[in-house]
Amino acid sequence: MATTALHPAARTYRSTLYEWVTTTDHKKIGVMYLINSFIFFFIGGLLALGVRSELAQPGLQFVTDQVYNELFTMHATFMIFLFIIPILAGFGNFIVPLHIGAPDVAFPRINALSLWLLPMAGLLLVLSFFTGQAPAAGWTSYSPLAQDRPLGAVGPGQDLWIVAVVLVGTSSILGAVNFLVTIFKMRAPGMTLFRMPIMVWTVLVTSVLGLLATPVLTSALIMLFIDRNYGGAFFDPKNGGDSILYQNVFWFYSHPAVYIMVLPAMGIISEVLPVFSRKPLFGYKAFVFATAAIGALGFSVWAHHMFTTGAVYLPFFSLMTFLIAVPTGVKMFNWIFTMWRGKLRLSTPLLFALGFLSMFLIGGINGAFSAAVPVDFALHDTYWVVAHLHYVLFGGSVFGVMAGLYYWFPKMTGRMLSEGLGKIQFVLMFIGFNLTFFPMHQLGLAGMPRRIADYSSTAGWNDLNLLATIGGFTIAASMIPLLWNIFVSLRSGKPAGDDPWEANTLEWATTSPPPPYNFDHLPEIRSERPLFDLRHGHAAPAATAVVPQSASTSH
Amino acid sequence: MASSPRTGRTSPALFALVIGAVLILGVIAMVGLGFDPVRVGQGVISSFFPPQAVTDRGEHIRQLYDIVFGIAVVIFFVVEGLIIWTVLRYRRKPGDDELPPQTHGNAIAEVVWTVVPTLIVAVLFVASWLTLNTVEATSAQPQIKVRAVAAQFLWSFEYLPNDYDPVTNKDAKPLLQITEPEGPDGGLTLPVGRTIHLYLQSPDVIHAFYVPQFLFKRDVVPGRTNSFEFTLKDEDAGGTFHGQCAELCGEGHNKMHFDVHAMAGADFDTWLQQKIAAANASPSPPPPQPSGGSTPPGQSGPPAGAPLSLTAKDIAFDKTALTAPAGAPFQIQFDNQDASIPHNVAIHQGSPTGAEVFKGEVFPGPAQKTYDVPPLQAGAYAFVCSVHPNMNGTLTVQ
């Protein structure tokens, strides 16, 4: 198998660790994003196990009310700000320059800064556990509960939380600038916008959302910080402020953030499904427009988190929320019809992609319930909402992340992951996920509010809660085959070769892992599937390109 | 290269096997454990619906839920079925290396699956808008005006005069105040068949008034007065419905429960008159200097010595230590200066988490009460606010 790699520079005396810590190579930074995110995924997961353990039975068995509030607050904070958002940015970092045939991102040093802000933020959050009172006002940190006052958020824990989230936000903004300039300015010749892989499109839309929404969160948090520490009067009715204002500003960010958290996962799915169906994505342009539409509508639905506040114009936000179902539905059908009449290889990446499809479908449908405002009056802030958000963020994003991990791990490391262990992980995770979160629909309908540490043993919620706890530990168990798989593969995994999946996009035209600056020569780009074209004779290789031998033998 | 080794062609069969086995084992286990599969089935189905509504508005919400649920179930089975069928039907057969037809799209199909969902959500939006207007409708002259005050971490309820208005006459004096949120004598007692306008106020953080059987909740936001209207259905007279704070409000969030009692109209009128008369007869919560402590029966006798004084302000006691004589009853003059926020003084053995030996009546401020405390043995005690366990101090009895 010929290589397209450049000869790497002669080895210097510097250690590998030093090289990684100081690198500005988008691929290494991307991999470090993933590692960092997984560390906080496991911390957040442990906190979730604490929550589920406490709720397994009525009564307070393990923690106090205060500690329980800290558990779910920090669980959500880690999962949202230090796992889902960064890990998708990490995939973007690794894959976007490869996808568009660029040597790196536009601002590699700023890229490194974006990365290193994240562990700093995570460290601050971990430190807040040692301040006497970790943040316990929910990841939303609604004012006045998050104000520094008795029975509120006393002490520096909440301030550390604010600083940490602002750091994550800064990282997102800088990352967004980097992605946008890279995508707009550094595409390889022939890579027009409508030949970009869908993954790149979703990163593009995500970056626009991040660029426009994240600074608004920053402003909200800074105002909250001023309220807490300098006697400000923004959000505290006691000083003439307005607690609803905080919710408006917070959700103006945090609803688009939901799409920041799921669009790149949709992008991953849109790469995996065509490759493992051996067909192009069905309705590429419609898919792009649907992505853009979700991004645009995402800015006009924030108040659907506030239907019960009595302070928002309900019909408008209801209509917008319903409308967002349309582009989402378009995508769902595009994915299904990508597989339609294809030749499906049921490898692990495809299994996780199918997990995404079937679970995200539920997350979309149960979201529509809350768009119907009167139904939301019944379901808001109950376990129904917990079910909904986990079907979107776990059933959607996490399954997407796993699909991406199994799909690109060979490209990142040059080694294959074991299919057998991957399937065990998928089955455990799929079953555990549904055991955990499906009963929450019923709990919510039965009237169990979220964010309570205890419930009456006569409320009829015991069995479903126990079931959910069993499911939670099943999900935790599914992480064991994953870690074992990665460990074994890194030590002695099967070499991947350049293109183990017979894939379509440019990252598979270089070595695994790719060399610094990614490409020696690029194939001609005449569609969104340059490698497919190369393999099946629709495109000539670039005149001077060294073509992988395998490409010509594949049919 | 072309014959990818990672086909995993056994997995769909494995999958079907696992799912089938789980289902069969489940049914066998159910029968074996003595459950009736039909009754369990009915229970499972009803768990996908909210509780039976006890208000007129709740009934409308339930109807809307049924519509949304029906459409959702159809969409779920069609799309999920399509996914599963596609996967099973089009999985690659071993050795089949032929390239499938490379379809890039189909304009008609794509228009159809854009337009049809648009129509579905349009129908859903109109249905929910109509229901919303019914649910949000308020009458010019509701028959009962009540206020629920949610403070960290206790509900209290106030029956308001008919001329109350949150803008023009917001200081109208309540006819009656109920400070006990739960139990047969506490909670919100309401007549069936009359329009009830419920105002919601909070002195501290955001709470939410939520009764699952109303199929309704509304936030209680400090700095603004939210309200909503409803009528309890006639057949619910005599029922008690449990409610709970639904917006995270701090440490005691999960303890903010309350009861709603539904009464026949005539019974309610009698009940309200009696309660108002009783409240006026006994020394009422407002100042000056009443002595309405809840002394356990049989504990009388003149208190010895000067009363201890204790003040609660900004969710804190003004003293961290008190001293009382052993073996003699004594009094605590308790001044709650936190507006609308409930406090009391309770005495616990040893530490704030020890056994309770005395509990004074909880009442919202600003108001004072004098508690008559029965004789205590010499030793170390703690005084705490039952509502806010972080408010505490030591009581030395010697």
Place this chain on the structure above:
Amino acid sequence: MASDSHAMTSQDHSPVAGLAHDERGGISNVVLGMLLFITSEVMFFAGLFAAYFNVRANAPQWPPINAETGAPYHLEILPLVGPATVLLILSSFTCQFAVWAIRRGDRTAFLRNIGVTFAIGVTFLIMQGIDYTILYGEGITLSSGTFGTTYFTLTGFHGAHVFGGAIMLGVVLYRGLAGQFSARHHDAVEAVSLYWHFVDVVWILLFSLLYLLPGKSPAGV
């Protein structure tokens, strides 16, 4: 902008420079990056402005009554706001003159204009500091209810951006003195000037909002 030079060098020195680079021209990476960054800054100020309008709309009258004096808050006491505003607007012009100069390759005019811009930026900050001192003397601080909170937050964050802009101008001035810019090679100058115009526009909005927009009398009076 440390990254600017880096982005250039990474392309110039990379063994694959040009190969994977679109040759269609257009604005440079640095300028596009700055424009996008400014977009996010606009949204940041939009959040603060939204809070200001919300607080103002909820207040029964604006400016509200100062609980200590019994009279409404007033800002006419500040002597330096007018001159500072005029200066800041002027600095946008000098900044643009600097950009035009370096585009022509006129380094002397470039350095003179960028130096003047930098000096005005620093002067603006000093004047704002003096105004703050006067307000503090009157007892108006960040914790003076909604009025003090919004005033100091809005002007304070604008001041922080002027400070950031002045540092960028300082770096450009230093690099200009070292002869690093030419008619062909001055992306950093373009980017910094965009940022400085943005800071100026924010101030014009703020000034109109805080000093020119008529107050609101209490309802029914």
